[in-house]
Amino acid sequence: MAPVGTLYTVPAQWKGKAIRAVAALGNVEIALPEQYEHYVDNKKPEFLAKFPHGKIPAWDGADGFKLFESTAIARYSECFGYLHFGSDASIGCMWREMTVSIDWIGLDWILSLLRGMVVAIEVEGKSPRNGDIVGLASLAPNANLLGSTREEDALVEQWMHLAETEVDMYTTLVAGITSSIIPYSKPAHNTFLERQTRALNTINQHLTANTFLVGERLTLADLWVAVIVQKAVGATVDAAARASLPALIRHLETVANQPKVKEFYGDIVYAEKGLAFVPPVKEKAPKAEKAPAAPKPKAAPKPKDDDEEEPDVPAEPKQKNPLDDLPKSTLNLEDWKRAYSNKETRGADGAIEWFYANNDPVGYSVWRVDFKYNEELTQTFMSANQVTGFFNRLEASRKYIFGSVGVLGESNNSVIAGVFIARGQDIEPVVNAAPDWESYAYTKLDLSKEEDKKFFEGALAWDLEIDGKKWVDGKNLK
Numbered sequence: 001m002a003p004v005g006t007l008y009t010v011p012a013q014w015k016g017k018a019i020r021a022v023a024a025l026g027n028v029e030i031a032l033p034e035q036y037e038h039y040v041d042n043k044k045p046e047f048l049a050k051f052p053h054g055k056i057p058a059w060d061g062a063d064g065f066k067l068f069e070s071t072a073i074a075r076y077s078e079c080f081g082y083l084h085f086g087s088d089a090s091i092g093c094m095w096r097e098m099t100v101s102i103d104w105i106g107l108d109w110i111l112s113l114l115r116g117m118v119v120a121i122e123v124e125g126k127s128p129r130n131g132d133i134v135g136l137a138s139l140a141p142n143a144n145l146l147g148s149t150r151e152e153d154a155l156v157e158q159w160m161h162l163a164e165t166e167v168d169m170y171t172t173l174v175a176g177i178t179s180s181i182i183p184y185s186k187p188a189h190n191t192f193l194e195r196q197t198r199a200l201n202t203i204n205q206h207l208t209a210n211t212f213l214v215g216e217r218l219t220l221a222d223l224w225v226a227v228i229v230q231k232a233v234g235a236t237v238d239a240a241a242r243a244s245l246p247a248l249i250r251h252l253e254t255v256a257n258q259p260k261v262k263e264f265y266g267d268i269v270y271a272e273k274g275l276a277f278v279p280p281v282k283e284k285a286p287k288a289e290k291a292p293a294a295p296k297p298k299a300a301p302k303p304k305d306d307d308e309e310e311p312d313v314p315a316e317p318k319q320k321n322p323l324d325d326l327p328k329s330t331l332n333l334e335d336w337k338r339a340y341s342n343k344e345t346r347g348a349d350g351a352i353e354w355f356y357a358n359n360d361p362v363g364y365s366v367w368r369v370d371f372k373y374n375e376e377l378t379q380t381f382m383s384a385n386q387v388t389g390f391f392n393r394l395e396a397s398r399k400y401i402f403g404s405v406g407v408l409g410e411s412n413n414s415v416i417a418g419v420f421i422a423r424g425q426d427i428e429p430v431v432n433a434a435p436d437w438e439s440y441a442y443t444k445l446d447l448s449k450e451e452d453k454k455f456f457e458g459a460l461a462w463d464l465e466i467d468g469k470k471w472v473d474g475k476n477l478k
């Protein structure tokens, strides 16, 4: 059977995995885009024309139907089918207790469908005629993942919504504040964990008396809750928290290890310790003695006692940046950023070639960047978020710097590394706009040395390898 459509997702996307498992359970073939680069292709006009929100997962049906929002796609992928009169008007998915192998159906059936009362129908051996009511109730007829009744369907929605809004949202928020994408606040961190725990307890309690969330068999609620819990156990639901959630963990193991599900969910990675905020390393010497530094958008968050509230520090007044007083450079960093964005990275007439032809090694320096605390990294997507946070905090230096930094390795065994091209010969005035700049080590690269050149090019091309660890996700500061 030809694919029923294309699902825009990336392999690491949790909810994309769940949608793919739903399709697999229904023996429905869906395609993935031949080429899709996240944060690049989803910003292109042709993607936005189809999916104006510009996010994935996104569904592009072979029949032309477009859909975004993961829960909507998951529900739809459970039916991935449609009913239509003649060849047009679609009715949509429905509750069913049937193994449908319908070629042709009649009006009575459609009416019962509209009442949500469909029961098994088998009308075989007849071809639809022009103008007949033709039903393709489900391309995944055996999955029955929305339950068998209207009530079960509502219960599926209940658990999915709870997991989305009261579990997953807090995993995301905790990841955001601990990686400083959102300013850290201990009380907020505690509140997020408390709220998440409350929802997890509710699910755990239900699963203490029930194998599955709805009825006696696997539904979309199980797949959705499991994928959200799988993400959470690698981030916020650590060993201590899991100890009081045995039924939830048993459920996760059961669901994620179903053969057609495991193919997408992969191994479950359990974090021993939940995500924690790593405060920027403290200055040892007073900074007043140093050369004037780039202005900071905000004062660095002070390391604080556990119970202390985050101080609301006003931004410092703008000063002239001493980097502007450096002799004029022949390298225009904006031109480089454009070349990097628009050209292939490697090869003839590529961005790397452009850089070597236009580099000004006096006006700019090239640096290797390494995160100092790689042993604290857990899930690779969180490390990638950390890089985004670091780049966001370098905003005040954007016109003096270009960055290509990535996560290499796998969850619980990864490093953050990459390169910066920075104005001048000293990295500190360029990067100290970010309060956590000292959490990274900077080594000047000498592009006349083969080894340094290889590192530089690998980081630009996102194919760098360090000690056998391959590049899995990258971010650019442009």
Ligand SMILES: N[C@@H](CCC(=O)N[C@@H](CS)C(=O)NCC(=O)O)C(=O)O
Pocket: 013, 015, 039, 042, 054, 055, 056, 057, 068, 069, 070, 071
């Ligand atoms: N509420 C959406 C969230 C989807 C979402 O945030 N997708 C992210 C990737 S995980 C995305 O596409 N981001 C692209 C962007 O922000 O430009 C859903 O559940 O589908």
